[in-house]
Amino acid sequence: MEKTTLSVRNLKKTIGKKEIIKGISFDLKEGEVFGFLGPNGAGKTTTIRMLVGLIKPTSGSVEIGGYNIENHFFEAMKNLGCIVENPELYPYLSGWDNLLHFVRMLDDVGEERITEVTQLVGLTDRIHDKVKTYSLGMRQRLGIAQALLGRPKVLILDEPTNGLDPAGIREMRQFIRFLAESEGLSVLVSSHLLSEIQLLCDRVAIISKGKVIRTDTVEHLLSNREQLIWSFEPFEKGKEILSSLTKTEDSGDGFIRTEYESEKAALWNKQLVDAGVKVTEMNRKLPALEDLFLELTGGDKID
Template sequence: MQENEIVLKVSHLSKKIKKSPIIKDVSFELKRGEILGLLGPNGSGKTTILKMLVGLIKPTSGTILIEDIYLHKEFEKAITNVGAIIENPVMYDYLSGYDNLVHFFRMTDRFSYERIDEIIDLLRMDDYVSDKVYTYSLGMRQRLGLAQALLHKPSILLLDEPTNGLDPEGIKSLRETLRKLAVEEEVSIIISSHILAEIELICDSVLVMDDGICIERGLLSDLQNGKSTKHIYSFKVINVDNLQSLLQNEYYSDKIQYHSSGFSLELDVQEVAKLNKLLVEAEIDVIGIERTGSPLEELFLHKLRGEES
């Protein structure tokens, strides 16, 4: 693999429906093994972009280059490099998961039982792949859909709101699986989502959409290290008898949010250390300090409001 090798290049992509602009001059690149978070509120154009990437919708203008192949010129050749779950994947409920995989894989020219076994092992589906699909939980169905999308060894995987309906354990399992695919299989992944916390945990970079326009694109590490250094910190304490009088002497009272187990306050890192020392010296036992919210959420809200971070 070449370092920073580009597997997907989207250039000046636009889409109009009945003369109304839905996507407006969007350009971005995706590197091999990169996980890109496609963020934006409902109606921002995320799903429309994914549908154009797999040919379900034709762009009004712009180009999509997949593995150096133009999608509009050599569609079949380009699309063999893409796996996708954009809407609920088609499954036959009264077939087993295994038989579903055999059925759909036979539609390609790459069929092999060895690849099916490889995917079952990769996604840890051994315990239930022989069961009828109608017995599957939502998480199991989603994993079967992911297996179906990966059978033909795509280099790019597109997922639209993949954590919808999953419980915390299912979300954690999916997160681990996608990271494994990116690192071990060098699959490049685009995840469309409005759940910022999940994007922050898994993605290398983000593209923020609003009203069909890309308003931010960059590495997550760079975007998280913006100009704003103050964040909301929640302090959990045990003995709170003289807490309010102590804090009001040091901080503006309207900036402090009290709760049953302590208080929250906007601070930078140095101020957190200083306040913790003050509490300890006042013999107030601090049993926890937690930063609430996330850097990505703050960035996202700033950008959507047109503010500077």
Template sequence: MTDPAMKLIALEKTIGKKHIIKGLDFSIYPGEVFGFLGPNGAGKTTTIRMMVGLMKITSGDVIIQGKSIQSNFKEAIREVGAIVENPEMYPFMSGWKNLVHYARMMPGITEERINEVIQLVGLEKVIKDKVGRYSLGMRQRLGIAQALLHNPSVLILDEPTNGLDPAGIKEIRHYIRRLAEEDQVAVIVSSHLLAEMELMCDRIGVIKNGELIAINEVNEQDTTTLQEVHFFVEPIAQAKEIIEQTFEIDAKISDKKLIVSLDHATIPKVTKKLALEDVSIYGVQAHKTNLEEKFMAMIGENTIE
């Protein structure tokens, strides 16, 4: 088993009498994109700020490539690139000068590396323009370029697609995936664009009231819970009667299709029974629960950070 790139161990945060983060334990591995979700006030931003040393940890630890944020901060934080909230730049300087200025703070960043990250985030045409003239999306790309300059092994992105148009969102998503797969960077992304997270992430961690309530593989097949299945059949009334009598479950007719809630294992049994009863089957469509539906079911709320 690969060692985790970042590991949270019994992470706690208390401010006054308020217990904000309650014993978070999870690991993020090289080459994976880990999505971090939570409803308003869940503690997501607080956790991210503790991960990068912007907020003091009450107890517990964050281990980055085997180095502790608590006891070996300088060594640990060298492994991290991050955008927390909005990237801050000098608006009176060009994008190029901003990156050069940042590069001076980190040893070993060459001009070649600066050009490489500019190309990666697609800012070649505007890199000599003043950042004050940049759109929000262009600033976001420059922030990602800055976070990548020192070749971090862990990249933390808070709302990385904020302000980007659909083409820009797709481009950043593909870049994040490539970064994880080709360079084996562990990427932690927090966003409220759930459809985008579903396309981008390997695993999703959900935090609520300061506690981790679930970690799920994005594409894992849930075979136990009921899912909505659409049967396109003729004669539809006969099919409805067969399903209800044989399997003792409700079926409803809607828009020329038969809708039934079934677990994964029962779908072929129902299909086989209909075929044996000479019902014509034109199609069977299992409705996959998307990330948004799973998230809402988990948190029981309709707002997220």
């Protein structure tokens, strides 16, 4: 059995008269990257703030490494590393001195751990430079290094790729996977981008208006949802052949849509070519978060 590192049960938060989080439950397993996916205002940050002890839940329970955050706050927090919104760093100190500052707040962590986490996040070359000279991606990495100082079992990152460029996003993704695989960390990542969660996570909880509307593996969630967009010459003949092989949809602009099935796509393509139809385009289209949401919430629009 995989070990559960974070367990959340029926978590609720009311602020003023407004119930913002309406009963959220999920578990994180050792070595898994878990996505928290939802549109702006869904309640991702509010939930995360409760998980990391920044605000108190109205009701429900959170256990980290087997410790309940209400009864055993310090033990629970020892198992947790987190960055909520932006890492808190001192720009006029070097990366090393920033980490040193945090090491001093931890009882059983020495300076050798700074060298370790610096290597882990790939900042060895720049660690003695002032943080104000770092790029956004480097600051994120330093923030993660800081979160890893206490050797946590669970790492929580609220929108870790916000503001990064495409290369930075890819790097951050690879890095998070590396942490889960090589260090056995459970990582909870929030995002409002399906494509992001899809590429990074093993499992995902979809959150909308303060509730989890579905928790599943990314694979299940997206199976049979991807589409193939075809274009061929001659168009009518290609359309006829493809329609005899699978369900098709004519988008009216010279393209035909079918379901994406990896084994069948190559076969359909061959059958078209064998019949003398030239396939000029075959594009795989990822489903939009919007479509998935519409389906799961039965017509609820993303705010």
